[in-house]
Amino acid sequence: MSSTLHFYNTITRKKEVFVPANAPFVGMYVCGPTVYGDAHLGHARSAITFDIVFRYLKHLGFKVRYVRNITDVGHLENDADHGEDKIAKKARLEQLEPMEVVQYYKDRYHKDMDALNNNRPSIEPQASGHIIEQIAMTENLLLNGFAYVSNGSVYFDVEKYSASHHYGKLSGRKIEDLQSNSRDLDGQGEKRSPLDFALWKKASPEHIMRWPSPWSDGFPGWHIECSVMSSKYLGNSFDIHGGGLDLLFPHHECEIAQSVGANGEEPVRYWLHNNMITLNGQKMAKSLGNTIMLHEFFSGDNKLLEQAYDPLTIRFFILQAHYRSTLDFSNEALIAAQKGYSKLKTALSAAKELSLNWNAESKEVADKISTWSDELADAMNDDMNTALTIATLFEMSSYINGLKNGQENLIPSKAEFEQITQLFAAYFEEVLGLGSEVNGNQSAEILNDVMDVLLELRSNAKQNKDYSTADAIRDKLKAIGVTIMDGKDGADWQVD
RNA sequence: GGUCGGGUGGCCGAGCGGCUAGGCAGAGCUCUGCAAAAGCUCGUACAGCGGUUCGAAUCCGCUCCCGACCUCCA
Numbered sequence: 001m002s003s004t005l006h007f008y009n010t011i012t013r014k015k016e017v018f019v020p021a022n023a024p025f026v027g028m029y030v031c032g033p034t035v036y037g038d039a040h041l042g043h044a045r046s047a048i049t050f051d052i053v054f055r056y057l058k059h060l061g062f063k064v065r066y067v068r069n070i071t072d073v074g075h076l077e078n079d080a081d082h083g084e085d086k087i088a089k090k091a092r093l094e095q096l097e098p099m100e101v102v103q104y105y106k107d108r109y110h111k112d113m114d115a116l117n118n119n120r121p122s123i124e125p126q127a128s129g130h131i132i133e134q135i136a137m138t139e140n141l142l143l144n145g146f147a148y149v150s151n152g153s154v155y156f157d158v159e160k161y162s163a164s165h166h167y168g169k170l171s172g173r174k175i176e177d178l179q180s181n182s183r184d185l186d187g188q189g190e191k192r193s194p195l196d197f198a199l200w201k202k203a204s205p206e207h208i209m210r211w212p213s214p215w216s217d218g219f220p221g222w223h224i225e226c227s228v229m230s231s232k233y234l235g236n237s238f239d240i241h242g243g244g245l246d247l248l249f250p251h252h253e254c255e256i257a258q259s260v261g262a263n264g265e266e267p268v269r270y271w272l273h274n275n276m277i278t279l280n281g282q283k284m285a286k287s288l289g290n291t292i293m294l295h296e297f298f299s300g301d302n303k304l305l306e307q308a309y310d311p312l313t314i315r316f317f318i319l320q321a322h323y324r325s326t327l328d329f330s331n332e333a334l335i336a337a338q339k340g341y342s343k344l345k346t347a348l349s350a351a352k353e354l355s356l357n358w359n360a361e362s363k364e365v366a367d368k369i370s371t372w373s374d375e376l377a378d379a380m381n382d383d384m385n386t387a388l389t390i391a392t393l394f395e396m397s398s399y400i401n402g403l404k405n406g407q408e409n410l411i412p413s414k415a416e417f418e419q420i421t422q423l424f425a426a427y428f429e430e431v432l433g434l435g436s437e438v439n440g441n442q443s444a445e446i447l448n449d450v451m452d453v454l455l456e457l458r459s460n461a462k463q464n465k466d467y468s469t470a471d472a473i474r475d476k477l478k479a480i481g482v483t484i485m486d487g488k489d490g491a492d493w494q495v496d
Numbered sequence: 497g498g499u500c501g502g503g504u505g506g507c508c509g510a511g512c513g514g515c516u517a518g519g520c521a522g523a524g525c526u527c528u529g530c531a532a533a534a535g536c537u538c539g540u541a542c543a544g545c546g547g548u549u550c551g552a553a554u555c556c557g558c559u560c561c562c563g564a565c566c567u568c569c570a
Contacts, residue, residue, distance in 0.1 A: 031570075041570090042570045044570085046570035047570080172499065172500070173498090173566075178498090222568080245564070245565080247570070248500095248565070249565060249566065250567085251568095251569090275501090276563090282562095283564070285569055285570085287567090287568070320508075320519070321508080321509060325510090326502075326563075326564085327509085328508075328509095330508075332520080333520085335520075336507075336520035337508080337519080339519080339521095340519045340520065341519095343519085347534095379510095385510075387509065387511095388518080390510095390519080391517055393518095394519070398535075401535065402536090407535045407536080462529080465529075467529060471531085484531095484533095485531095486528070486530095486532075492533080494533095
């Protein structure tokens with residue numbers, strides 16, 4: 001390998017060499033979903049981005065503990081029902097227990113993420129399961145003088161904190177600017193300053209989700225769960241914290257303030273943020289009402305979609321752009337991704353089965369392999385430039401297809417070709433997670449055998465120049481979604 | 497209004513001082529009973545105007561557009 005792993009660290013605004021605090025162990029915390037609704041494309045981008053970090057770090061030999069939270073308490077609604085917990089509100093509407101709603105959407109989230117071929121995190125803690133720890137950290141902040149009690153709620157004292165620490169270091173904000181720009185929100189009267197944020201909120205009488213605390217029956221504030229759960233499972237200082245760019249401020253900024261205020265340690269060494277997915281140039285977000293749910297992509301059941309898309313096509317689409325760029329959604333772009341993805345997938349399965357008259361080993365082929373190998377590693381090492389990684393995979397697939405069709409003159413040795421196939425598979429399947437699970441189950445094997453029979457019949461017909469029979473077989477298979485492709489030696493087939 | 501990030505060929509999208517990005521679509525060729533697939537070749541793009549430089553899509557300035565955050569949000 002000719003390069004080392006670099007990440008763009010939001011807090012320094014630079015690409016930095018990644019060196020874990022306790023190699024080979026790496027701790028990574030990522031902000032997960034609030035489970036009161038189905039996951040949309042944006043959730044996929046975040047999950048896939050950090051799944052790639054997870055996979056690539058493991059590929060490099062690190063032992064990674066990946067913690068991603070499930071938010072199931074405490075976030076406020078931004079409408080007339082202000083003060084009511086989002087999940088409680090939904091529960092009221094659907095006449096369900098709040099935790100029943102949480103379970104329902106959590107299960108659906110997992111289903112979608114699994115379909116996208118994301119590895120499950122090592123630990124997936126829920127905020128509701130860490131109320132005791134959140135109360136403890138709040139007490140700690142009170143003890144250290146960075147918080148105050150007001151009318152049964154507890155708030156973080158931003159001005160007090162910024163007297164000795166830099167509030168705004170992550171998002172690049174200045175206290176003065178924030179003060180002059182803050183808006184009037186609920187509970188503002190209880191706070192000493194509009195910048196202060198809740199650590200514990202006293203629940204209003206109609207609020208269903210509530211827990212006892214030293215200050216009131218209520219629920220934890222909007223940011224405290226992440227500080228608590230990251231430090232609980234990864235320590236007061238850990239390597240990577242990830243999340244969407246929209247969480248940068250105030251969420252992540254508040255996390256730093258809470259963690260430093262309570263534990264006296266800078267919590268995160270590398271801050272990574274993925275950018276947004278846009279629809280007609282505008283952010284896809286619940287609040288804007290322009291989201292497309294993942295299950296709608298999978299089924300095609302949405303007015304904005306021209307067809308259904310395979311989950312791995314969605315994954316490929318997302319990986320074709322760098323995670324820090326905005327990515328614009330369109331049917332045209334998705335269809336392009338579908339075709340490109342299929343090309344790579346087909347090339348890999350061809351490579352796994354290819355056999356020809358191998359040559360002796362040569363310097364030319366060895367050079368080719370080492371160039372590709374370097375390109376792949378360099379691309380991933382450069383802040384996970386999956387777009388470049390994929391570009392190299394396309395070059396490799398051209399070579400593979402050329403060999404298969406006899407149109408490539410540089411013939412490798414058998415060992416060299418196996419090396420190429422392994423390299424391709426390592427990045428395509430292991431690092432990028434784009435391999436489709438074509439396990440040799442029983443019906444797949446039978447289908448293979450059946451197809452062999454059909455192809456043999458068709459081949460015989462062709463031998464006898466009985467093209468009408470040969471074409472009839474091809475056309476009828478095409479009609480049920482199986483494409484026949486005649487090759488140099490024998491025909492191939494694939495399900496469309 | 498404050499802070500930050502963008503504008504790349506028909507579309508998506510890398511690059512960010514000199515070297516072909518890549519994919520999709522399109523054109524031509526090769527292969528082929530035909531088709532499909534695949535391979536090869538092609539388009540010569542960097543919002544505009546100035547400047548720095550031997551050399552700029554890449555650096556600087558100005559102008560014009562667009563977006564994000566400042567409020568729950570991946």
